[in-house]
Amino acid sequence: MSDQWIDAWLSAPRFQKYVSLCGNDRNRALAMYEWNVALGQALMRDIAHFEVALRNAYDSAFKAKWTDPDHWLLSPSSPVVMPIWRIKANRHGLKRGTDVNYINRKAVDSAIGKCGGVKASAGKVIAELSFGFWRSLTTASHEKSIWVPYLHAAYPKGTSRSAVDNDLRDINVVRNRIAHHEPVFDRYRNPTQEPHQIHATIVRLMQMFSNDAANHISSTSMVTSVLIQRP
Known part of the structure; x- marks a missing residue:
């Protein structure tokens, strides 16, 4: 029986990655594809639990120091939305002023819009924002405006902002690969x-x-058990 339905389903180029990895054994390649899906699901469960903890920890850290009557996400004076200009080199090497909050401001405005506009509650807006948004708050561009006055308090004393940012970047990359149904194993590079x-x-x-x-996350995670089931 022909298995060309697999190519029609997954697309030949996508499936070929697995076929090549499995020495042209198409049956094993399909098993490997299914295993990657299961691995992604196991990882996404851990990431989802962490994402909720991350955004709640950041919200608490902000609120502990925030003095504006409006929530820190809803206030126009919030350091996550107000224009903050930095001089950066563009892809041509030319130095230009860049508003490092441009993307975040759009994300927050979009979340507020989806949650009722001026009637939006802070809790709903927090839940609407992506992992990428939360990760962006620890970039070097936000060290003086966000990390030092607020977010450092979410972590133990002496925690490195750059180390946290690198960790969150890696988690976000893998999260996005899972969401786009890409392989999440053999990340040798x-x-x-x-x-x-x-x-x-x-x-x-x-x-x-x-x-x-x-x-709790460690004891209930399925990542290790799925990893040992690799075809």
Whole structure:
């Protein structure tokens, strides 16, 4: 029986990645594809739990120091939405002024719009924002405006902003690969993005927020058990 339906379903170029990896064994390639899906689901569960903890920790850190009567996400004077200009080199090497909050401002405005506009509650807006938004708050461009006055308090004393940002970047990259149904294994060029490493990073970061929550994620995660089932 022909298995060309697989090419029609997944597209020949997408499936060929797995066929080549499996020595042209198409049956094993299909099993590998299904395994990658299961691995992505296991990772996404861990990432989802961490994402909720991350945004709640950041919200608490902001609110502890925020003095504006409006919530820090809803206030026009918030350092996550107000224009902050930095001099950066563009792709041609020319230095130009860049508003580092341009993308974040659009994301927050869009979230507020989806949650009722002027009637939007902070909780709904927080839930509407993407992982990429939360990760962006620890970039170097936001060190003086966000990390130093607010977000450093979400982590143990002495935690490196750049180290946190690198960890969140890796998690976000893998999260996006899962969402776009791409392979999440054999990340040789980016070893910190290997599935077992992403799981370890999530647990390590969670320990900074809550040891109990970290233990729960670690003890109930399916990542390790799925990894050993590789075809």
